[in-house]
Amino acid sequence: MLPDSPAPLAPEAPAPEAPNARRPLLVALATTVLVTALSYLTPKDHAGTAVGLVFLAVTWWLVLRADEHVIRAHGLSLGGLLEPLPLDRRRLLRDAATALLWVLVLALIIFPPFWIGFKLFWRLKMPFVFRALTSPWNEISGHFLAVALPEEAFFRGYLQTRLDAAWPPRWRVLGADLGPGLLVASAIFAIGHFLTVPSPDRLAVFFPSLVFGWLRARTGGIGAGVVFHALCNLFSATLQRGYGLT
Incomplete structure (x- = not known):
């Protein structure tokens, strides 16, 4: 009697595909x-809003329509505001207070030397004269909701997170684990600003983008980056008005 033939081995399950930078880079290219195109085709008064809506729509499609685990992994919870779960007020207040503390510390460190550099760059001799906003609510809400939130959600929430998954962080900087994803996301951020308004000084946003990305890595979310981003824009606009550059 012949021995039983050995049972055929079950095929091994395919290994999970490693994260790859191709898809997020293609998404960034298409979105840019x-x-x-929208910045040139949309009426000037509405171009910024249209651009912000595109960033939010892309981020919603790729991240925010998923469950809370995916949203948290991309740092887009905002204290639970953007999660499909009942809102925990204690968590919201705790995260908001933490974000504001980070913003206060960074503003005290960065804004004074930025002011000095601003004067040197533009070779300003006249004194600064504070000029109030003509439409405070419109300008402040615009910088927060139409500029900082959409850009941070897309560039730091989606793009930097996906690039970090493909190119793991390798440097420890002031408590934050950073990698090539921060540099690439910041470069794309700067190129996008240049393409919408083709002036070489627009490329300088690469440097504040590094700070926004560091905040994303250090705090685990985009909340502090949104607030600091908006305040940087408002501070820069205040200096321009105060020195008569606008």
């Missing part, structure tokens, strides 16, 4: 092309 779209917002650049």
